[in-house]
Amino acid sequence: MKILVCISHVPDTTSKINFSENNTKFDSSGVQYVINPYDEFALTRAMWFKEKQGASVTVATVGNATTEPTLRKALAIGADDAIRVNTEALDGFTVAKELAEIVKNGGYNLVLAGKESIDYNGGMVPAMLATLLDFNFVNACIGLEIEGDKATISREIDGGKETLSANLPLIIAGQKGLVEEKDLRIPNMRGIMMARQKPLAIVESSNGKATTSIVSFEKQPAKSACKLVDADNVGELISLLHNEAKVI
Amino acid sequence: MSVLVFAESSEGKFKKSALEVTSYGKKVAEQLGTNLVVLTINSSESAVLYNYGAEKVLTVSNDALKIFNAKIVANIVKQAAEKESAQVVIIDSNANGLYFAPIVAANLNAGFASNVIALPTAIAPFTVKRKTFSNKAFNNTQILTDIKVIGLAKNSFGLVENKVSGTTEAFSPILVESNLVSTAIEQTKGKVTIADADIVVSGGRGLKGPENWGMIEELASVLGAATACSKPVSDLGWRPHSEHVGQTGKPVSSNLYIAIGISGAIQHLAGVNSSKVKVVINTDPEAPFFKAADYGIVGDAFEVVPKLIEKLKEFKANNA
Numbered sequence: 320m321k322i323l324v325c326i327s328h329v330p331d332t333t334s335k336i337n338f339s340e341n342n343t344k345f346d347s348s349g350v351q352y353v354i355n356p357y358d359e360f361a362l363t364r365a366m367w368f369k370e371k372q373g374a375s376v377t378v379a380t381v382g383n384a385t386t387e388p389t390l391r392k393a394l395a396i397g398a399d400d401a402i403r404v405n406t407e408a409l410d411g412f413t414v415a416k417e418l419a420e421i422v423k424n425g426g427y428n429l430v431l432a433g434k435e436s437i438d439y440n441g442g443m444v445p446a447m448l449a450t451l452l453d454f455n456f457v458n459a460c461i462g463l464e465i466e467g468d469k470a471t472i473s474r475e476i477d478g479g480k481e482t483l484s485a486n487l488p489l490i491i492a493g494q495k496g497l498v499e500e501k502d503l504r505i506p507n508m509r510g511i512m513m514a515r516q517k518p519l520a521i522v523e524s525s526n527g528k529a530t531t532s533i534v535s536f537e538k539q540p541a542k543s544a545c546k547l548v549d550a551d552n553v554g555e556l557i558s559l560l561h562n563e564a565k566v567i
Numbered sequence: 568m569s570v571l572v573f574a575e576s577s578e579g580k581f582k583k584s585a586l587e588v589t590s591y592g593k594k595v596a597e598q599l600g601t602n603l604v605v606l607t608i609n610s611s612e613s614a615v616l617y618n619y620g621a622e623k624v625l626t627v628s629n630d631a632l633k634i635f636n637a638k639i640v641a642n643i644v645k646q647a648a649e650k651e652s653a654q655v656v657i658i659d660s661n662a663n664g665l666y667f668a669p670i671v672a673a674n675l676n677a678g679f680a681s682n683v684i685a686l687p688t689a690i691a692p693f694t695v696k697r698k699t700f701s702n703k704a705f706n707n708t709q710i711l712t713d714i715k716v717i718g719l720a721k722n723s724f725g726l727v728e729n730k731v732s733g734t735t736e737a738f739s740p741i742l743v744e745s746n747l748v749s750t751a752i753e754q755t756k757g758k759v760t761i762a763d764a765d766i767v768v769s770g771g772r773g774l775k776g777p778e779n780w781g782m783i784e785e786l787a788s789v790l791g792a793a794t795a796c797s798k799p800v801s802d803l804g805w806r807p808h809s810e811h812v813g814q815t816g817k818p819v820s821s822n823l824y825i826a827i828g829i830s831g832a833i834q835h836l837a838g839v840n841s842s843k844v845k846v847v848i849n850t851d852p853e854a855p856f857f858k859a860a861d862y863g864i865v866g867d868a869f870e871v872v873p874k875l876i877e878k879l880k881e882f883k884a885n886n887a
């Protein structure tokens with residue numbers, strides 16, 4: 320089994336979100352970057368397939384050189400090698416096209432990604448990648464088992480879950496459930512040392528034409544102060560919700 | 568030329584989101600000076616869509632489509648888009664919509680904007696406003712391709728009645744092959760899901776343990792609400808993962824969100840702040856949730872919630 324894990328390099332979840340250049344760019348000053356949490360679930364599942372079923376695990380990202388520490392972290396967690404496509408990831412469709420080249424050239428038969436990145440929240444790269452490659456695809460994946468060429472997959476649906484079966488090649492977009500929170504790994508010293516020696520290939524971009532373009536950002540508008548209700552007077556809360564907010 | 572909307576139904580009935588995307592699609596069609604076409608699969612009540620502006624309804628009836636398959640549905644949408652020369656294709660953000668919308672875009676070689684929350688702010692270049700950074704901000708995105716695919720965020724536009732005299736046309740698309748097979752579906756019927764709920768009642772670590780969720784469920788049941796929880800509560804196994812809301816859980820965009828014993832960490836707030844009205848009940852007046860909430864009670868949940876349930880029951884009885 321040859322696994323490719325798609326890694327997005329995103330601001331840490333605690334980051335304050337600010338914009339620069341007249342609200343046209345994300346202001347990355349002082350921001351810590353991490354492996355996108357959904358991709359971390361995918362990577363953790365991939366490590367299981369490596370250790371239990373002898374799969375090889377490559378991680379890939381589309382991004383400039385600033386994304387390399389994030390790839391090194393994935394190598395420290397245990398991936399065998401890494402690929403960086405050297406271009407800014409500005410448009411989900413273009414990113415999917417870049418990754419499609421990587422999958423074709425590398426002969427991967429299982430691609431694990433996250434259901435969305437927590438920065439741009441596009442939720443589109445894995446599905447588009449699967450369509451470009453004509454691979455089976457399951458979104459919002461909360462369970463994946465592979466036996467030989469056969470995969471059993473579960474996905475979250477509104478109000479429940481669905482179990483599916485498919486042959487490889489397969490792409491899934493994962494979320495919690497694919498692995499549990501406690502399964503996530505923090506790289507140890509040995510992993511970090513080894514990661515420095517592992518191959519990180521830089522691939523030139525195929526320069527696809529962007530299909531979308533973000534022209535500006537806006538912050539959430541400031542909120543008015545919270546109205547406090549006395550704990551002994553919950554009836555007042557009900558009347559505010561009924562008469563003022565009109566939500567009950 | 569046209570605007571094409573996909574209206575999802577479940578057991579023949581349209582979901583609320585289907586009426587929302589139809590309402591939205593009608594306005595987009597007006598902006599573009601064109602007609603709205605709505606595509607439905609195995610729905611028995613297409614005329615309802617006329618009330619929300621559907622000039623033409625395409626109905627696909629096929630038992631092979633009883634179980635959703637993203638690849639097959641995406642391909643049907645593509646065929647409908649080509650047949651109707653759609654300039655814009657609009658899909659909701661239910662679990663299935665999120666799954667197949669990007670496939671539609673890839674099929675049509677079209678730019679895709681997900682999480683759209685409002686009508687296009689410009690037609691040329693076509694520009695839409697989207698949620699980004701997990702609800703901490705918005706961006707304005709231009710879609711640069713001839714055909715545009717939009718994923719409309721839930722509860723962002725609402726239902727707008729707009730009665731037209733529509734027509735219904737049977738549509739028989741080709742079904743593409745897929746060897747991805749659904750083997751089992753487990754779905755709780757009759758329980759309000761977080762995604763569809765107007766009201767969500769959510770509990771955090773402040774509730775001390777799973778044995779204390781009885782009052783959360785009772786409060787939810789009095790309000791007709793869905794139940795949710797913070798991440799540590801699901802990590803600890805007190806509640807199922809499907810209830811975890813926040814930046815790395817489910818997004819909530821209900822009309823009312825009630826947070827009980829939840830501190831209001833940035834990752835939690837990111838996922839719930841598109842709810843219209845937020846209420847917090849917390850013993851700690853310094854809890855960050857008070858900065859994000861509209862209404863708050865500083866108090867012990869174990870005292871406040873039972874009182875609230877009692878008063879709500881009285882209120883419901885008087886307002887029935």
Ligand SMILES: Cc1cc2nc3c(=O)[nH]c(=O)nc-3n(C[C@H](O)[C@H](O)[C@H](O)COP(=O)(O)OP(=O)(O)OC[C@H]3O[C@@H](n4cnc5c(N)ncnc54)[C@H](O)[C@@H]3O)c2cc1C
Nearest residue numbers: 771772773797798813814815828829830832834850851868
């Ligand atoms: C990468 C990452 C992603 C994350 N994603 C999410 C996410 O998606 N969703 C999420 O929720 N969290 C997420 N978190 C976790 C987040 O940082 C917080 O740890 C979490 O939200 C806290 O949960 P809580 O409010 O239930 O618990 P706590 O922070 O422990 O808060 C408990 C609250 O209960 C109050 N309390 C105690 N007793 C009572 C009582 N008797 N009555 C009333 N109030 C009481 C306390 O004052 C306190 O404010 C994420 C963290 C990381 C690092």
